Structure formats: C-alpha cells, structure tokens
Amino acid sequence: MAETLMAASNPDAIVVGSGATGGVAAMALAQAGLRVLVLEAGPELSAKRAFGSEPLNSLKRLANISSGRQRIAANHPGYWKANPELFVDEQRNPYSTPDDRPFLWTRGRQVGGKSLTWGGITLRLSDYELKGASRDGHGQDWPIAHDDLAPWYSQLETLLAVKGQRDGLPQLPDGEFQEPMPLTPAEEHLGRSIRRDLELPLIHSRGFELSKSAQTPWPRSCSQGGALAIALASGRVELRSNSVVSHVLIDRASGRAEGVEAIDRQSGEHFCAKAPLVVLCASTIESLRLLLHSQQQSGLEDVSGRLGQGLMDHISRSCFFSIPDQPAAGSSELSGAGSCFIPNTLESRDFKRGYGLWCGIQRFDPPQLLQRERGSAVGFLIGHGEVLSQSHNQVSLHPERRDAWGIPIAHIDCRWDANEEAMVAHMGQRMEAVVNAAGGQIKPLADLFVMPLIEPLVQGSLALSPGAAPPGYYIHELGGAPMAEREELGVLNRWNQLWRTPNLLVTDGSCWPSAGWQSPTLTEMALTWRACDHAAAALKRGEL
Incomplete structure (x- = not known):
C-alpha cells in the first residue's frame, strides 16, 4: 500500500512535470493564490551540470551510445550540441513500436524537462490552423479560436521577452x-x-536569443529561467524531484481526481500525493501513458473512446x-x-x-x-x-513490458x-x-x-536524408487526448478538463485536436495558463 505524502504546504493542486507547461501551470496557480506541489520524474540539476561542457559532453555521448543507453536520441541533431544528461537512459525508459514503423521518441527527465533543449522559436497558431476542419473537412476544429488564446500569448511574449x-x-x-x-x-x-x-x-524568426539574463544562469527559453522560477519565488510552490508518477487516483463513485500515485526514482518506494486539482504537464506521450494507466488502475472514464488516438508530429x-x-x-x-x-x-x-x-x-x-x-x-x-490527426496513429500500453519502475511502457504506432x-x-x-x-x-x-x-x-x-525522417524525429509530438466541443468527440473540454473528471486538467501537447505547422511550445504554454486560471477561479468558488 502506497504511503500518503502531503506537502508541507498542504497543496491545493498537483502539477505533474516541470518543463515548459509544468512551469507555467505552477506559476499560474501560485499567482491565483493556490498552494502547489510539482512532481518531476527526474533529478534537479544545477545550471552548470545541466549544460555541461566540452570535451566532457562528447565523451559522455560516446559512452552512452556505445552502451545502448542513448541510441535513439543520437538520431536528433540537438543531441550532438547538448549535454547527454538531458536525455533519458533508454534502457531504463524503454518504449515499443511495430518493427516496420519506427517512432523516434526523444525525452528529457529532469527539472525543466525538454525546455532545457528547446530551440526557443515562438510562433502563434492562427484560426487557419485552429479551424482547419471547417475548411477542408478533415478531423475536428479546436473548440477555441485565436482570440481565446491571445491574452495568454501576449503575457507569455512579454514575460519571455520574445524578439520578432x-x-x-x-x-x-x-x-x-x-x-x-x-x-x-x-x-x-x-x-x-x-x-x-x-x-x-x-x-x-520569433523567439529567444542565446544570451542569458544577468540575474540567472538559466536561459529564458527553459522553465528555470522563466515561469518555474517565478512559481518557486512565490513561496506557494513545493518542487519534489525524482518522483515518477504512475497514475492518477480517481474516486470511482464521483469520478473526481483525488491525487496521484508515484514512485521515488531512487528508492523505488511508492507514495500518494493528494490535492483537489491535478494538472498533467508530463509531455504528450507521457501524459497519454499516465491517462491510459489511470484507466487501468483507477477507472478513469473517457466517454469518447479516443484516448491515445490521433498522435501527430510535424x-x-x-x-x-x-x-x-x-x-x-x-x-x-x-x-x-x-x-x-x-x-x-x-x-x-x-x-x-x-x-x-x-x-x-x-x-x-x-x-x-x-x-x-x-x-x-x-x-x-x-x-x-502539419500532419493530419488519424485514429490509427496511436499510443497504447504494452501488455507485458514495464519500465525500471514497473509501469507499463508506451507502445507507439504511427506512420506517415x-x-x-x-x-x-x-x-x-x-x-x-x-x-x-x-x-x-x-x-x-x-x-x-x-x-x-x-x-x-x-x-x-x-x-x-533527402526525404522525410520517421515520426517523432521533429520532437513536436501532439494529440491523443484532444479538446472537443462535446464529450463524445474528444477527451477534454475547451478548458482542458476531462469531461467526467473536471478537476483533472491535461494541458501539454496531448490536448491538441490538430497540429498546425508552427512550433508548438508557446501555444502549449498559453493553453496551460488559460486552463489553470480558469480552474483556480472555479476551485475558489467551490465549483470544481
């Protein structure tokens, strides 16, 4: 039986993940006056260790590739200019694909997540992308328009000092x-x-330059240099690293989320964290894996039957x-x-x-x-x-294989x-x-x-290569838990809430009904801020 962890701050909300969206979720909820517990699967690194230096980074790359720990990550050019510690050990974090349909899943498990390797391009989506289904008949429109995201886009561009x-x-x-x-x-x-x-x-281009702020060793493009830093400075946020979340705890009578069950990455001990609001910001495929495992373990309900379907990458x-x-x-x-x-x-x-x-x-x-x-x-x-959302491109749980912490691994089946x-x-x-x-x-x-x-x-x-690389190569995976106008059409409503579990939000790339062509991180952050502002207000009114 998992022990129950209650943060020193007795949290009002749990945020799973500390990357670009997790940092924004923690900041938005803290600024709304909530006490927040952030759970991150990987360790907390100093800036010096996170970015490393040459030639040590190159020596670590060679060792990790030859040992088989990072042979998938090595396919991406970004791997060759970053510290390999910012990419997962693939032997402890495996996933599976059909033999004839590879998917190159790049992951970073540490405080800050993949924001530490983000290139820093910030492009808004337009209604041309958000309402594409109305134009050409494929898939579904987003249940929101650009005007719904515009205030949060503007706040983020100002906060992050975007050039353009x-x-x-x-x-x-x-x-x-x-x-x-x-x-x-x-x-x-x-x-x-x-x-x-x-x-x-x-x-x-619209985005960040390489220079760091004089006040912090972290660049603006990573969570520690922006939203997560603001969240932690509020005094309302507790960050617990090395906490691998297994699944969301659901009360089967009410359908409400009660918290999460997690595993200490180093000791292997299970624990529970409880709060009246849970926000998944673990990254697209990890959040899908969490939701699918929550169906198995806790009876999480998806009326649409579309959970895991419609995976996309650019x-x-x-x-x-x-x-x-x-x-x-x-x-x-x-x-x-x-x-x-x-x-x-x-x-x-x-x-x-x-x-x-x-x-x-x-x-x-x-x-x-x-x-x-x-x-x-x-x-x-x-x-x-833009890759079209297709139901046959999907994430499921492998029926037998587990990761180093005993959690079912993701099985990814995606093709062009x-x-x-x-x-x-x-x-x-x-x-x-x-x-x-x-x-x-x-x-x-x-x-x-x-x-x-x-x-x-x-x-x-x-x-x-002269043609297209396999899916996953561009590290813009999206979809699988789409927002929709009605519960039979998608997993989430227009405020990123599960239809039958409104105190569970999913705000990373998994919530996208369609992909657009633009780099997705800024939009993911805007969706997160919007959803968390709405949820915090509802929680204060006793309506969540």
Whole structure:
C-alpha cells in the first residue's frame, strides 16, 4: 500500500512535470493564490551540470551510445550540441513500436524537462490552423479560436521577452515583440529574391536569443529561467524531484481526481500525493501513458473512446545550400530569434493543411580553412508541416513490458500517410525554387564543409536524408487526448478538463485536436495558463 505524502504546504493542486507547461501551470496557480506541489520524474540539476561542457559532453555521448543507453536520441541533431544528461537512459525508459514503423521518441527527465533543449522559436497558431476542419473537412476544429488564446500569448511574449517583427500575416498572428535580431546579408538577399520571383514572404524568426539574463544562469527559453522560477519565488510552490508518477487516483463513485500515485526514482518506494486539482504537464506521450494507466488502475472514464488516438508530429524535410558571392556577415548567432521563416502561404495545393520553412544563412560558418567554397554563404532550409490527426496513429500500453519502475511502457504506432508524402514532395520543390531564385545550389553538407572529425557521424543522419525522417524525429509530438466541443468527440473540454473528471486538467501537447505547422511550445504554454486560471477561479468558488 502506497504511503500518503502531503506537502508541507498542504497543496491545493498537483502539477505533474516541470518543463515548459509544468512551469507555467505552477506559476499560474501560485499567482491565483493556490498552494502547489510539482512532481518531476527526474533529478534537479544545477545550471552548470545541466549544460555541461566540452570535451566532457562528447565523451559522455560516446559512452552512452556505445552502451545502448542513448541510441535513439543520437538520431536528433540537438543531441550532438547538448549535454547527454538531458536525455533519458533508454534502457531504463524503454518504449515499443511495430518493427516496420519506427517512432523516434526523444525525452528529457529532469527539472525543466525538454525546455532545457528547446530551440526557443515562438510562433502563434492562427484560426487557419485552429479551424482547419471547417475548411477542408478533415478531423475536428479546436473548440477555441485565436482570440481565446491571445491574452495568454501576449503575457507569455512579454514575460519571455520574445524578439520578432509585426508582419501583418493572417496565417501567423503578430504578438508582443521586442526588436528583431537583424537578418544576415545573405538572408536579406534571399528575401528580396523570393519576393521578386516567387511572391513569397521571408520574415524574421520569433523567439529567444542565446544570451542569458544577468540575474540567472538559466536561459529564458527553459522553465528555470522563466515561469518555474517565478512559481518557486512565490513561496506557494513545493518542487519534489525524482518522483515518477504512475497514475492518477480517481474516486470511482464521483469520478473526481483525488491525487496521484508515484514512485521515488531512487528508492523505488511508492507514495500518494493528494490535492483537489491535478494538472498533467508530463509531455504528450507521457501524459497519454499516465491517462491510459489511470484507466487501468483507477477507472478513469473517457466517454469518447479516443484516448491515445490521433498522435501527430510535424513532418520535416531539410536541405543545405550555398549562395556564391555574398558579403560577409560578421558574427550572427543561430537561435530562435536569430534565423528567419518562409511561412505557410495559404495557396491551394493537392494536399490538406500547410507547412513553413525555417531558414538560416551565414549563421554557422566555420573558419575559412574548413569551407570548401570561399566567399559563398551557406544556409539551411527545414520544412515542418502539419500532419493530419488519424485514429490509427496511436499510443497504447504494452501488455507485458514495464519500465525500471514497473509501469507499463508506451507502445507507439504511427506512420506517415499519402497527405504527408504529397506535402514533403511539395517541400522539396519549394526548397529548390527558393534556392534557385537566390542564385544558389542545394548540396550535401560534406560538399560545403571539410568535416574530418564529424563526417562519419553525420553520414546517414536522418537530418540529412533527402526525404522525410520517421515520426517523432521533429520532437513536436501532439494529440491523443484532444479538446472537443462535446464529450463524445474528444477527451477534454475547451478548458482542458476531462469531461467526467473536471478537476483533472491535461494541458501539454496531448490536448491538441490538430497540429498546425508552427512550433508548438508557446501555444502549449498559453493553453496551460488559460486552463489553470480558469480552474483556480472555479476551485475558489467551490465549483470544481
């Protein structure tokens, strides 16, 4: 029998997860006057340990890959520039897929979660994405519109000091921005070229720069540098790390959530935490696993029967290219703010929904001795496109296999369909047209740079493949517990509450009915703030 843990603050709310959404949930609830217990499955690291340093990070990567602890994470380019401690031990945290349908699930279990490896791009969704089903007949509209999220988008952009420019595009709503970082000379050239020849816009990226605040060793793009720090400073929030949540405790008579059962990561001891409000912010697939396990263990009710169905990730395609005879750029960082976008252009196509192209030129040039083309500007284009919600793309619990703490592992069955294949083909054509308009040429990365030390590592990389990488590669997994207008159509209502368990909120990417093409983290944070404000007010009124 699990012991009962009651936080010193006697919590009004439990938040599961401490990443981008968990930090916002804790902040919003604390600012509403609630006492909050945050449970995080991984350890709490200092900033120095979290980011590490070279060459130690590289030595740890080699050891973890050779031992089999991080062979899936190594497929993602971000793994090669981050401390491998920010990625899970895959032997203790396994998952399964069908043999012929791989899914690359990247996870980070530590205080701050994957916000510590987030690239910091912050794009709003528009009603073009939120109401896409009304336009093309696939799936369901979101039960909310951009205007419902706008106040929380604005608060987050102000809080996080997002850089960007107001471009007046209906498919990419403007926000509350600081001055954008300048484009490089080659990016300016590309923008002029595609406006002239292709009638395509090129805009400043919207997001964070790399520099840290003078007041904290944490960047703004991670939870400890933003919302979680504010939450902890309130004095109303208790953070308990190394707490692996197994399932939500449900009162079978009333259907209400009573708290959660969890396991101490180090000792293996089970414990219960009780509170009148539970918020799941564990990340899309982890939250789905928690909800599915709660059905098994506690009788959690999903009237729609759609829990676990409709998993999505953004589909991506990338290329590198060079443009000859460009003026030097000087020092130009590559970051969420230091880059640019060719956004979805809304024209009619032979596939549903849309995609955008992320771009950077002259932002990662090595010394001239390592450049194969002197005087050329080297750039990249990465397309990320909306994947349709399909019921056959789903997360379930493996009937036999367990993780290191005895919890059923996730079984992920997801594949690209004809719509995604048509979109990726269009991405390739557009990339070719964009580069040609600027007088450039698409080339393999090895033809652009001399890479004697890393060439063996990038050869065969999924990031450099000509087609689409497998699902999961872009680390934008979404869906599986969608919001809906009625309980028979989705798992959650418009306030992110389970229909029959209104004191249980799910606010991470699992709540999305459709994916859009934009980077999802800012929208996940806005949904969380909105839902937690609503729940806190209802709890105070005794209506939750």
